[in-house]
Amino acid sequence: MSSPELTSEQILASLIAFDTTSRDSNLPLIKWVEDYLDGFGIPHFRVDYEKDRKTNLYATIGPDVAGGVVLSGHTDVVPVDGQNWTSDPFTMVERNGLLYGRGTADMKGFIAVALAMVPHFLKQKLKTPIHLAFSCDEEVGCRGVRPLVEHLRDHVKKPSIVIVGEPTSMQVVNGHKSAMRFQTEVTGHESHSALTDKGVNAIMVAGELIHEISRIREDLIEMGDPTGRFNPPYSTIHVGVINGGTANNIVPKKCSFNWETRLLPGMDDSYVPTRIENLRRKLEPAMKAVSPDAGISVEQANSIPGLATVEDSPAERLALHCSHSNATHTVSYGTEAGLFQQAGMPAVVCGPGSIEQAHKPDEFIAISELRKCESFMRKLAQSCVT
Numbered sequence: 001m002s003s004p005e006l007t008s009e010q011i012l013a014s015l016i017a018f019d020t021t022s023r024d025s026n027l028p029l030i031k032w033v034e035d036y037l038d039g040f041g042i043p044h045f046r047v048d049y050e051k052d053r054k055t056n057l058y059a060t061i062g063p064d065v066a067g068g069v070v071l072s073g074h075t076d077v078v079p080v081d082g083q084n085w086t087s088d089p090f091t092m093v094e095r096n097g098l099l100y101g102r103g104t105a106d107m108k109g110f111i112a113v114a115l116a117m118v119p120h121f122l123k124q125k126l127k128t129p130i131h132l133a134f135s136c137d138e139e140v141g142c143r144g145v146r147p148l149v150e151h152l153r154d155h156v157k158k159p160s161i162v163i164v165g166e167p168t169s170m171q172v173v174n175g176h177k178s179a180m181r182f183q184t185e186v187t188g189h190e191s192h193s194a195l196t197d198k199g200v201n202a203i204m205v206a207g208e209l210i211h212e213i214s215r216i217r218e219d220l221i222e223m224g225d226p227t228g229r230f231n232p233p234y235s236t237i238h239v240g241v242i243n244g245g246t247a248n249n250i251v252p253k254k255c256s257f258n259w260e261t262r263l264l265p266g267m268d269d270s271y272v273p274t275r276i277e278n279l280r281r282k283l284e285p286a287m288k289a290v291s292p293d294a295g296i297s298v299e300q301a302n303s304i305p306g307l308a309t310v311e312d313s314p315a316e317r318l319a320l321h322c323s324h325s326n327a328t329h330t331v332s333y334g335t336e337a338g339l340f341q342q343a344g345m346p347a348v349v350c351g352p353g354s355i356e357q358a359h360k361p362d363e364f365i366a367i368s369e370l371r372k373c374e375s376f377m378r379k380l381a382q383s384c385v386t
Contacts, residue, residue, distance in 0.1 A: 003039025005119045008370045009099065011036075012112035013092040015075075016101040022076040022139045025053045029075050033057060033115065033134065040118055044132075047151045049144040054136040056148040061118065062126030062384065066157040069318065069380065070131040070345070072164045072336060073111040074138030074145070077103040083361035097367050104365040105353030110165030113352065113373040121381055128384035131159055138336060141181065141302035145336045153343040161315045162340040165351030167358060167365075168331070170372045172319040173349035175229065175330040177236075177262040178306035178338065180269065184209060184276075184298045185256040189291035192249065199251030200287045200294045203244045206255040209296070210239055212279050213259060216272055225264055227309075229330045236332075237261040237272060258301070262332060265306040273300070305338035307347065315346035322379040323350060331355070350376070 018029040030046070037044050037059050044059035062068070080089045080102055087093045089102040099109075114132055121130050133152075137144030152158060166173075186206045191199030217237050225233040237259065244255030261272045280296045287294035309330070310316070320326060328348075333355065337347040352369035 003036050006116060008109075008113045008116040008374060009367070011115050012099065012104065012108060012370075015108040015112055016092040016103055017090055019090050020076050020103070021079050022137055023079070026075045026136045027053065027055060030055055030057050030134070036115060037118070040122060042118065047148040049136050049147055054144055056136060056145060057132070057134045058148060058152070059132040060129050061121045061132070062129035064157070065129060067160040068129035068131050069384065070133050070159045070162040070340070071110075071114045072133040072135070072162055072340070073107050073114065073351075074135045074336065075108070075111070076136055076139050076144070077106070077108075078139050078359050080361070085361045087362075089363075094367075098364040099367060100362055100364045102363055104357075104363055105167045106355070106358035106363070107166055107351060107353070109167070109353050109365045109370060110351040110373065113370055113377060114165070117374065117377040117381070120378065124381045124385050126381070126384045127386070129159075130380070130384055133162075135336065142304045142334065142336050142339060143302070145339060149339050149343050152345070159345055161318055162337065162345045162347040163315065163319060164335050164337040164340070164347060164349045165373075166335050166349050167351050167353035167355050168329070168349055169354050170323055170350060170352055170369065170376060171329050172316065172323055172325055172327075173331050174307070174313070174316050174328040175265055175309035176307045176335060176337070176349065177230065177264055177332050178269065179260060179262050179302075179304040179334040180272070181258065181260045181301040181303075182273075182276075182298060183256065183258050183301050184296065186244075186254070186296050187294055188251065188253050188255070188287070189294050190253040191251045193251055196251055198290070200290045202252045202255035205283055205287065205296065206242070206244060206257055208283060209276065209279060210242075210257065212276065213237055213239060216275055230264060230332060232332065235261065235263040235267055262334070263306065265308040269303070273298070304334040305342055307335065307337045307341060307349070310346065313346040313348075315348045318380070318383060319348045319350045321383065322376045324379075
């Protein structure tokens with residue numbers, strides 16, 4: 001069996017048809033990609049994140065030697081629930097040079113181009129391999145790719161360069177912020193609201209903690225961005241979800257809130273958690289004096305490392321060459337690139353489409369962006385021949 005040579009648009013339409021929302025399995029899409037690669041005789045393997053439900057795919061085009069360039073993309077997408085789409089989000093539609101569908105920009109467009117270029121890669125007689133790494137569960141904290149990164153670090157001939165194809169309008173990004181997410185639960189002590197001295201108000205204690213988060217925010221703004229490259233030009237922190245209380249005349253026993261911080265590369269990851277921990281220790285004694293069961297729990301739900309800028313890294317040089325550019329950029333959102341970098345693989349972010357279209361109803365990618373990415377891939381292939 002051999003695979004037909006398909007255009008980027010044709011492959012993208014097939015990929016969009018798979019509903020790979022992070023809460024669901026990505027196995028049907030992965031099987032489609034495996035069948036496509038089998039038609040070209042390209043070896044590949046899976047590294048599971050959740051057995052029989054979520055997996056990562058890794059394939060190698062060219063010689064089985066150390067080094068090579070990884071083209072990395074995530075297969076999952078964010079939900080469409082509650083969004084007002086003008087067409088079926090899982091049926092790609094073209095209108096005025098734009099391709100609409102969930103994941104067109106973020107980031108099945110990049111995956112489609114990489115797959116469409118496979119026949120071209122095979123014709124080039126590569127001396128340096130080109131690897132494909134398609135991951136799962138990126139949208140819920142870059143969780144799924146972690147076992148794949150560990151496998152590449154410990155069990156195979158480690159690649160030399162990673163290009164993560166998140167939508168950057170084909171600009172080369174060599175730095176982004178980290179992201180840490182926390183869940184805080186305050187346990188108070190219920191009493192009648194006429195007898196507040198007999199209770200511990202969980203919501204008001206949570207308010208103290210949230211006030212400290214506001215103070216941290218002001219301090220992070222004051223610290224600023226010494227490099228002058230990020231927008232906004234400082235580390236950020238915010239509270240996204242809060243729940244608590246049962247009735248107006250009951251001193252609330254429970255209050256929980258979720259919050260996150262996005263730190264500039266190189267900033268001490270312990271700075272924010274330490275400040276919250278110091279306040280927790282200050283608040284808890286008075287709470288426990290009323291009830292020994294009262295207290296504050298702070299759990300780190302996830303951590304996505306930032307991408308530290310490494311000037312003139314091999315990944316940066318290659319991406320600038322292939323994109324015909326001489327300027328690098330930064331972004332404030334997180335990607336899988338920092339995980340590859342931590343594992344000793346130089347990484348940059350560069351892919352078609354705009355992040356401004358991601359996660360929205362009527363998400364789209366311009367066909368012209370796919371053409372730019374194809375040009376990038378041709379230049380990449382040339383670099384892997386010499």
